[in-house]
Amino acid sequence: QVKLVESGGGLVQPGGSLRLSCAASGFTFSSEVMNWYRQAPGKERELVARITSAGGVKNYADSVKGRFTISRDNAKNTVYLQMNSLKPEDTAVYYCNARFSLRDYWGQGTQVTVSL
Numbered sequence: 239q240v241k242l243v244e245s246g247g248g249l250v251q252p253g254g255s256l257r258l259s260c261a262a263s264g265f266t267f268s269s270e271v272m273n274w275y276r277q278a279p280g281k282e283r284e285l286v287a288r289i290t291s292a293g294g295v296k297n298y299a300d301s302v303k304g305r306f307t308i309s310r311d312n313a314k315n316t317v318y319l320q321m322n323s324l325k326p327e328d329t330a331v332y333y334c335n336a337r338f339s340l341r342d343y344w345g346q347g348t349q350v351t352v353s354l
Contacts, residue, residue, distance in 0.1 A: 240264040240343045242334045247348030250324055254352070258319040260334030260345055266301075268292075268312040270338050274319045276330035276350075283333070287319060324352045 258274070269291050277283040286307035288297045298309050307320040319333060331347040332335040 240321065240336070242336065242345035243318060244332065244334050244348040247332060247350045249351045249353065251354060252352055253324060254322070254324050255322045256320070257286050258332055258348060258350075260319075261317045262317070262334075262336065265336065265343075266340070267315040272308075272310060272317040272319070273335040273337070274308060274332045275335055276328075277333070277347075278289040278327075278330040281330075286332070289317065291319060323348070324350075325351045326352045328352050 241263045243261045244258060271290055272339045273288045274286045275283050276286050283312060284299065286299050286302055287306055289308045289310055293310050297326055298306060305321065306345060308318065310317045319336060321328065329350060329352050331349050333347045334345040336343045
């Protein structure tokens with residue numbers, strides 16, 4: 239079955255960096271667009287970044303442009319989110335997402351906390 243497993247979250251100070259990873263299995267990873275979402279307490283889940291199947295097109299939320307970079311390694315069935323210059327408002331649970339066959343697939347999420 240489809241499985242998405244995020245890792246790499248943690249506590250970081252403002253201005254710091256983290257790299258999230260999402261290991262995928264159970265589907266043809268190299269054929270699918272992959273997304274990173276996040277959800278802060280009391281807020282709706284929002285799309286952070288998206289990358290096309292071959293990695294040629296990347297899209298970002300305005301709030302993270304210039305600070306976050308999405309990438310993928312199709313040989314490893316893994317998608318990454320490099321987060322630099324982190325701000326307290328980036329604090330959220332970050333989720334990996336794949337959408338195909340009329341369904342959304344989600345990982346369990348990884349907590350990112352940006353605080354002194």
